[in-house]
Amino acid sequence: MNIARALVLDPKLLVLDEPVSALDKSVQAQVLNLLQDLKAERALTYVFISHDLNVIEYVSGRVLVMYLGEVVETGTADALAQSPKHPYTQALFASAPSLDPDHRMERPPLAGDPPNPIDPPSGCRFRTRCAFAMPRCAQARQHMRMGRAAIFVSLALSICVAPLAAHAQQPAGPPPQIQAAQTFLMTWGSQKWDELKAVAADTVTVKVGPGTYTLQPAAQKSDVQLTLPFRGLSTVRTDGKITGVKVDEMALKMGDKEMRGPGMVDLKEENGAFRVTGVSATSTPQ
Numbered sequence: 001m002n003i004a005r006a007l008v009l010d011p012k013l014l015v016l017d018e019p020v021s022a023l024d025k026s027v028q029a030q031v032l033n034l035l036q037d038l039k040a041e042r043a044l045t046y047v048f049i050s051h052d053l054n055v056i057e058y059v060s061g062r063v064l065v066m067y068l069g070e071v072v073e074t075g076t077a078d079a080l081a082q083s084p085k086h087p088y089t090q091a092l093f094a095s096a097p098s099l100d101p102d103h104r105m106e107r108p109p110l111a112g113d114p115p116n117p118i119d120p121p122s123g124c125r126f127r128t129r130c131a132f133a134m135p136r137c138a139q140a141r142q143h144m145r146m147g148r149a150a151i152f153v154s155l156a157l158s159i160c161v162a163p164l165a166a167h168a169q170q171p172a173g174p175p176p177q178i179q180a181a182q183t184f185l186m187t188w189g190s191q192k193w194d195e196l197k198a199v200a201a202d203t204v205t206v207k208v209g210p211g212t213y214t215l216q217p218a219a220q221k222s223d224v225q226l227t228l229p230f231r232g233l234s235t236v237r238t239d240g241k242i243t244g245v246k247v248d249e250m251a252l253k254m255g256d257k258e259m260r261g262p263g264m265v266d267l268k269e270e271n272g273a274f275r276v277t278g279v280s281a282t283s284t285p286q
């Protein structure tokens, strides 16, 4: 009935705000297919608002990811699903439940509550919950305003000062050692083995308290798991040479035992790129 009402004036654009969120799965599929048919028959454009990633992937040509009233990332549905760049987009996809029991989520990939939208944080609105936040993120809005390309979608991508590996070529990104550690931790935590292989040594030694474990990305094998999120990365130098990245807080899980606290990611430089060789955590049991 609502769809018919919306179409009666023969519009070219329809704004659909959570149109299928209250429906059960089988009816949802029927309505989505009907919407797709109507779109093709009437050459319609939809602005489709949804929190359901599967629905978004099914219906969308282009996706805008919003956090606290601002666009943080844009791309095709496939591109976002394959390689989300913004930490919030990554957390969204990491929070999608998996049907594979081996990929059970132990801890939500995002901690804390969204801030009050009436009084949002200065700078990047996501910084109070972002694992990569650093002091300059508090000024990111000035950075945004400077961008003459006021197309919000490209601005949104330019504001994140700590994007992951795919942003490595962008001048606003963090130094390569921080990027390597971020990518390693994020891909290890979400068990994206192919991406993990790109930044990790063949075997990574993981030391937690008195125990030593191994992580072998090529074999998709890890005796210990990293639990997302983690926070606070800073470069460690020994005799002026970059040897690792300190992590203010991360959590590692061995069987049913979890340790949380500060840690270190050991790095080895190879032809200007960094590879992770080890992780150590001086954590306390939870």
Ligand code: SF4
Pocket: 086, 087, 088, 124, 125, 126, 127, 128, 130, 131, 132, 133, 134, 137, 140, 159, 160, 161, 162, 163
């Ligand atoms: S790294 Fe900084 S700018 Fe990027 S999302 Fe996190 S808090 Fe925002």
